[in-house]
Amino acid sequence: MxxxxxxxxxxxxxxxxxxxxxxxxxxxxxxxxxxxEALGLDYKTVQHHLRVLEKNKIIVSSGERYGKMYFLxxxxxxxxxxxxxxxxxxxxxx
Numbered sequence: 864m865x866x867x868x869x870x871x872x873x874x875x876x877x878x879x880x881x882x883x884x885x886x887x888x889x890x891x892x893x894x895x896x897x898x899x900e901a902l903g904l905d906y907k908t909v910q911h912h913l914r915v916l917e918k919n920k921i922i923v924s925s926g927e928r929y930g931k932m933y934f935l936x937x938x939x940x941x942x943x944x945x946x947x948x949x950x951x952x953x954x955x956x957x
Contacts, residue, residue, distance in 0.1 A: 864942045867919060868949050880904060881912050882950050885935065888922060889943060892932045 872878040883902055887893060893901070899909040913933055916922040923936045939946070 864938065865945060865949070867921075868942075868946055871915070871919060871921065872949060873953050877908075877912055877915075878953070880908070881916060882946075882953070884909070884912055884916065885921065885939070885946060886950070888933055888935050889940075892925075892934045894926075894930065894932050896929070898933070 872882050880902070884898060887898060887901060895906060895909050895913060898904075898913075899906045902909065913922065913924075917924060917933075920936050921939045922933050924931050924933050926932050935943070
């Protein structure tokens with residue numbers, strides 16, 4: 864998980880936005896549109912990051928189409944302190 868998070872957050876373009884999405888989903892579930900509004904990002908940009916996070920089993924979804932809600936996966940919830948550690952190290956570097 865540690866390597867995966869480093870790669871998703873620091874090793875690829877868009878890592879900063881993926882980190883912001885993970886932090887928001889730690890607080891509560893959101894749909895794509897809600898995330899886009901809250902983060903000030905384009906809907907399609909958020910949609911791309913959600914696909915990347917879901918493909919890597921960081922998040923899971925429930926529902927269909929526009930009503931689809933996103934949640935952190937159980938594995939991500941269990942490893943959230945690791946995410947916070949990595950995120951704080953990345954933010955210091957920026």
